Amino acid sequence: MRPAGTGWIHEIKHDGFRIVAHCDARVVRLVTRNGYDFADRFPLVVEAITALPARSCVLDGEAIAVDDNGLSVFDLIGLGDTIMP
Helix, strand or coil: CCCCCCCCCCCCCCCEEEEEEEEEEEEEEEEECCCCCCCCHCCHHHHHHHCCCCEEEEEEEECCECCCCEEEEEEHCCCCCCCCC
């Protein structure tokens, strides 16, 4: 249940991978908490970041997959048998 009133700030908890995206000179790295580069696993994210009107940027977020109801489901991320490259 979402808190009511103007004194509250909240965010939805997603079930995925924490990713820090680094873009410099149109080279994008999607780095996990353990230091792995997942850029090859999320090509649409790399494409979207490359299209940004910025020469360089750092974005912090969560890589998720959603089901037909719009809920994040970790098992849908589709990383195969292992999460390490």
